[in-house]
Amino acid sequence: MAITWAQLIVWLVIGGVAGWLAGSVVTGKWGGLGHWCGLGVGLVGALIGGLLFGLFNILPGLDSISISLRDIVSAFAGSLVFLLILWGFRKVRADKT
Numbered sequence: 001m002a003i004t005w006a007q008l009i010v011w012l013v014i015g016g017v018a019g020w021l022a023g024s025v026v027t028g029k030w031g032g033l034g035h036w037c038g039l040g041v042g043l044v045g046a047l048i049g050g051l052l053f054g055l056f057n058i059l060p061g062l063d064s065i066s067i068s069l070r071d072i073v074s075a076f077a078g079s080l081v082f083l084l085i086l087w088g089f090r091k092v093r094a095d096k097t
Contacts, residue, residue: 010067015042018049018075026083041079046071049078 019042023032032038052058053074 011043011046012039013067014071014075015039015046017072018042018045018079021072021076022079022083025080041082042075045077045079045082046075047078048081049074049076052078052081 016039019038019040020032022041022045023034023038024030027033033041058074
């Protein structure tokens with residue numbers, strides 16, 4: 001599967017929006033986690049959200065590459081799951097020291 005420039009730009013936009021939303025919800029600040037960290041969280045969250053929503057057949061039609069509310073919702077949910085996983089690792093690691 002060849003990735004086009006349009007697909008890459010769509011993924012970056014959706015990842016950026018989802019990462020900013022998740023960071024704002026978690027930190028309670030308008031700036032969220034910052035630009036680059038928010039983009040990274042959003043991109044990983046988009047992958048996790050796409051996999052989870054596809055696995056449970058929630059909001060079908062995520063296989064198309066477009067900027068839509070359902071794509072942002074799945075990326076946002078995946079970003080929250082990713083941040084929850086990171087929090088869990090940090091918690092376990094802090095308990096060991």
